Amino acid sequence: MTDGIVKMRTITYREAVREAICEALQKDHQVFLMGEDVGRYGGCFAVSKGLLDEFGPERIRDTPLSESGFVGAGIGAALGGMRPIVEIMTVNFSLLAADQIVNNAATYLHMSGGLFNVPLVIRSATGAGRQLAAQHSHSLEGWYAHVPGIRVLSPATVEDARGMLWTALEDPDPVLIFENNGLYNREGEIPVDAGPVDIDRARIRRPGRDITIITYSASLFKSLEAAEILAKEEVEAEVIDLRSLRPLDAPTFLESVARTHRALVVDEGWRSGSLAAEVSARIMEEAFYELDAPVQRLCSAEVPIPYAKHLEDAALPQVSTIVAQARRMVAGHG
Amino acid sequence: MKATKSGKKRLVPLQREQAVHLLRAMLRIRRLEETCAELYTASKIRGFLHLYDGEEAVAVGVMEALTPDDAVVATYREHGHALIRGVAMGAILAEMYGKQEGCSRGRGGSMHLFDDETRFYGGNAIVGGGLPVAVGLALADKMQQRSRVTCCFFGDGAVAEGEFHESLNLAALWQLPVLFVCENNLYAMGTALRYTQALQDLTKKAQSYNIPAVAVDGMDVLAVVSAARKAAKAVRAGAGPYFLECRTYRFRAHSMYDAELYRTKDEVESWKERCPIKTFTRQIKENGVVTEADIAAVEQDVEQEIQEAVAFAEAGSWEPVEDLARFVYSERRTP
Ligand SMILES: Cc1ncc(C[n+]2csc(CCOP(=O)(O)OP(=O)(O)O)c2C)c(N)n1
Numbered sequence: 001m002t003d004g005i006v007k008m009r010t011i012t013y014r015e016a017v018r019e020a021i022c023e024a025l026q027k028d029h030q031v032f033l034m035g036e037d038v039g040r041y042g043g044c045f046a047v048s049k050g051l052l053d054e055f056g057p058e059r060i061r062d063t064p065l066s067e068s069g070f071v072g073a074g075i076g077a078a079l080g081g082m083r084p085i086v087e088i089m090t091v092n093f094s095l096l097a098a099d100q101i102v103n104n105a106a107t108y109l110h111m112s113g114g115l116f117n118v119p120l121v122i123r124s125a126t127g128a129g130r131q132l133a134a135q136h137s138h139s140l141e142g143w144y145a146h147v148p149g150i151r152v153l154s155p156a157t158v159e160d161a162r163g164m165l166w167t168a169l170e171d172p173d174p175v176l177i178f179e180n181n182g183l184y185n186r187e188g189e190i191p192v193d194a195g196p197v198d199i200d201r202a203r204i205r206r207p208g209r210d211i212t213i214i215t216y217s218a219s220l221f222k223s224l225e226a227a228e229i230l231a232k233e234e235v236e237a238e239v240i241d242l243r244s245l246r247p248l249d250a251p252t253f254l255e256s257v258a259r260t261h262r263a264l265v266v267d268e269g270w271r272s273g274s275l276a277a278e279v280s281a282r283i284m285e286e287a288f289y290e291l292d293a294p295v296q297r298l299c300s301a302e303v304p305i306p307y308a309k310h311l312e313d314a315a316l317p318q319v320s321t322i323v324a325q326a327r328r329m330v331a332g333h334g
Numbered sequence: 335m336k337a338t339k340s341g342k343k344r345l346v347p348l349q350r351e352q353a354v355h356l357l358r359a360m361l362r363i364r365r366l367e368e369t370c371a372e373l374y375t376a377s378k379i380r381g382f383l384h385l386y387d388g389e390e391a392v393a394v395g396v397m398e399a400l401t402p403d404d405a406v407v408a409t410y411r412e413h414g415h416a417l418i419r420g421v422a423m424g425a426i427l428a429e430m431y432g433k434q435e436g437c438s439r440g441r442g443g444s445m446h447l448f449d450d451e452t453r454f455y456g457g458n459a460i461v462g463g464g465l466p467v468a469v470g471l472a473l474a475d476k477m478q479q480r481s482r483v484t485c486c487f488f489g490d491g492a493v494a495e496g497e498f499h500e501s502l503n504l505a506a507l508w509q510l511p512v513l514f515v516c517e518n519n520l521y522a523m524g525t526a527l528r529y530t531q532a533l534q535d536l537t538k539k540a541q542s543y544n545i546p547a548v549a550v551d552g553m554d555v556l557a558v559v560s561a562a563r564k565a566a567k568a569v570r571a572g573a574g575p576y577f578l579e580c581r582t583y584r585f586r587a588h589s590m591y592d593a594e595l596y597r598t599k600d601e602v603e604s605w606k607e608r609c610p611i612k613t614f615t616r617q618i619k620e621n622g623v624v625t626e627a628d629i630a631a632v633e634q635d636v637e638q639e640i641q642e643a644v645a646f647a648e649a650g651s652w653e654p655v656e657d658l659a660r661f662v663y664s665e666r667r668t669p
Binding site: 032058063064066068069070071072073074075076077078079080081082084099100103104108109110111112113114115116117148149151171172173 | 405434436437438439440441442446448449450455456457458460463465466467468469470471472473474475477478484496497500501503504507660661662663664665666667
């Protein structure tokens, strides 16, 4: 762009992921996509629609329903010099492959004293909000963020959905990318020549001075909406998108809290032992004397996510609950 | 090393050189394991320690069929596999000492021996955990049009795991070059196969996935060599996976913590009569393939190697504690 004007275009999150996969397949012949229904069906979220025709069944590889088997095969293929993108339909089913992810992918480099790294990318949908009931609605990415040896990414924006995959594929270690299923239809603007993005740093998505809302994935948009409502009441919320859940970019949110003196963590995972708990503890450890109010967390209610809409809504952090919590924090102290 | 192309009368074409080679390989494992047991008792080695005595013919026989380009995936009872695959005995022992000169820099220990030069991919303490990885290594070879074999060792216990079934299905479905080697020693820790398997004929299970499967006497090294050669040849030729069940027995307890309450002394003694080293030595001696002097020379060489390996491990150093966090993520990553 010689004139300094960045040409933009609007695409959906789904299209962004598909473009990213497509580009990776074109750029590098070692890259292939493997998972349940990714080929003939077109992906259960229609992300890989059309890719089979373009790249053929060797590289768009339908697998049987064997999460442990094909995730492990992804690890082996990565060890053997390929660059597999393994798709696990949703994070709920990843538990059947947890052995391969946690015991193998995350440990090989360390257990082998640095001899064997596993350059594997696993993509999986996560999140609730579509009335799919408990076994299809959980947000377990925080569990994986517990495990050293893997990177855990959570793209919220279209730009990240487009750009994180390539960076992940260039990483020598296993990277898990969690795509919130409520975001696939969401549209966003990205530069026409959008490329890879960094996967190390959190981003301030909205600057503010009165309170820091720390969040990621679908809750980012709820938090941004809440911030707009709060702005009308002259409460300026800073909204931080964590983007990478492991390793966590703590300096970005700690610096923000040092400016706003209040922190609210919004996380679709359960509260006990959650990622929100980790973020909150780090603020306590590193920025306690900056605080004008106790750190607060808005997480999912501690229930298996229910089917009925009103119950499901009540179980998840919502714009209204974020606004109410932020309001209390700003009004109540300092 | 010349191939024994023989069928039934395999002793006739067995060369002295080959006989000595096989005997030496089995003895190296046996003496290494005996040394490990001693070092464990002396508290030089800690953690879990699973010894391989009695099963030597399997690792030795199967490894004969592999080339340096092939890959090996093993279990936590893998000292013998690593050794015969070509990992230095000193590096193996140093690993068990926890020294940074160990093949995994002392971070893996007995159950996690790794070596990139010999394509030895562990060392896996999760029963069944290596099977899908072997399938993936083979997938990488197939996708890159390399005619290599990935050889995956596992015990009879692994056959009950879902990962066994998922892996065999995938390997057969995609016609991948995996040689599955089941070391059926009749026990998974303290539970006999008959208490855990509805169908105890393990080759039938493999056959149900459309995989050629044979059982072989795992106490007879020559039988294993010839079965493994045939299997590896088929795999290398692109015929898809192959399943080899080696019927064997471990002479020692499952690990150093095992009081062995689940089997009788008589049973163990009767299997010891079939010791692969004892029977093979008798065979080659009686048939005049080797002399007493040959055997004595082998024993002496092995003894020497053991002493050097122990000295190497003893002389090894501890990784600085400041390096604790190394190898969690790759160091060559550019942020
Ligand atoms: C998934 C898993 N479950 C349980 C164990 C505990 N365990 C370690 S070894 C073993 C028995 C395995 O027997 P087998 O596969 O036959 O191998 P062998 O020890 O006979 O060589 C068990 C149950 C484990 N390591 N991994």
